[in-house]
Amino acid sequence: MSDIKNFLYLNRRAPYGTVYAWESLEVVLIGAAFEQDVSLAFVDDGVYQIMKGQDTSGLGIKNFSPTYSALGDYDVQKIYVEKESLDARGLTVEDLLDLKYEDEDDDWAEKDSIKVVSAEELAKLMDESDVVLSF
Amino acid sequence: MPILHTVNKSPFERDSLDSAIRHALKGSSVMLYEDGVYGAMKGTAFADKVSGAMKDVSFYVLGPDLKARGIDESKLIDGVKVVDYSGFVQLTVDNDKVSAWT
Numbered sequence: 001m002s003d004i005k006n007f008l009y010l011n012r013r014a015p016y017g018t019v020y021a022w023e024s025l026e027v028v029l030i031g032a033a034f035e036q037d038v039s040l041a042f043v044d045d046g047v048y049q050i051m052k053g054q055d056t057s058g059l060g061i062k063n064f065s066p067t068y069s070a071l072g073d074y075d076v077q078k079i080y081v082e083k084e085s086l087d088a089r090g091l092t093v094e095d096l097l098d099l100k101y102e103d104e105d106d107d108w109a110e111k112d113s114i115k116v117v118s119a120e121e122l123a124k125l126m127d128e129s130d131v132v133l134s135f
Numbered sequence: 136m137p138i139l140h141t142v143n144k145s146p147f148e149r150d151s152l153d154s155a156i157r158h159a160l161k162g163s164s165v166m167l168y169e170d171g172v173y174g175a176m177k178g179t180a181f182a183d184k185v186s187g188a189m190k191d192v193s194f195y196v197l198g199p200d201l202k203a204r205g206i207d208e209s210k211l212i213d214g215v216k217v218v219d220y221s222g223f224v225q226l227t228v229d230n231d232k233v234s235a236w237t
Binding site: 014016048054056057058063079087089091 | 144145147148170173176178179180184199202203204207
């Protein structure tokens with residue numbers, strides 16, 4: 001089938017304060033279920049979505065951050081995080097969830113999904129995508 | 136007449152924190168909650184502004200909002216005090232009025 005498109009989901013909002021992060025995740029899972037070629041990018045406050053150690057028990061709302069760890073099982077293997085956004089927030093990749101996928105072309109070896117990219121590299125990824133969805 | 140200035144937006148998304156600090160007189164307090172808690176973190180582009188204001192203004196941050204976002208207390212700017220919901224209420228009582236920067 002030739003109707004597989006490259007979808008890039010651009011996440012720019014912090015989680016919990018608004019519903020954008022959760023809505024994006026739902027749409028990502030729908031896109032992956034339809035076997036589209038899905039990539040995620042975390043930019044600006046979006047990098048806060050994938051910080052590790054989230055615990056919403058004091059808020060009485062759902063902690064959806066474990067869902068990001070399940071993306072590998074939905075064949076979502078490309079997760080880009082913009083370096084400039086991490087730097088401005090005093091964060092490094094060590095502060096983020098350890099997201100993995102199993103590479104079927106490499107004897108199901110477990111590999112890192114997250115790739116830290118520059119704004120320039122991300123601009124190219126946007127250019128190469130068929131569809132960019134912003135949240 | 137101290138005022139409690141509340142900030143619930145990320146400093147990267149809106150200028151609420153910047154405006155709150157600019158209008159906080161000596162002896163006032165700034166309460167960071169919801170997405171405002173990111174303003175309490177060390178190492179951000181806004182951390183120096185918060186530390187600089189701290190000689191005149193007290194900064195508080197809501198603990199449950201920190202935990203929800205995965206921010207360990209060790210990542211907070213030195214001098215920022217963590218409070219729970221009842222601590223937040225107490226601050227509204229201890230100050231003469233509240234100014235919400237949303």
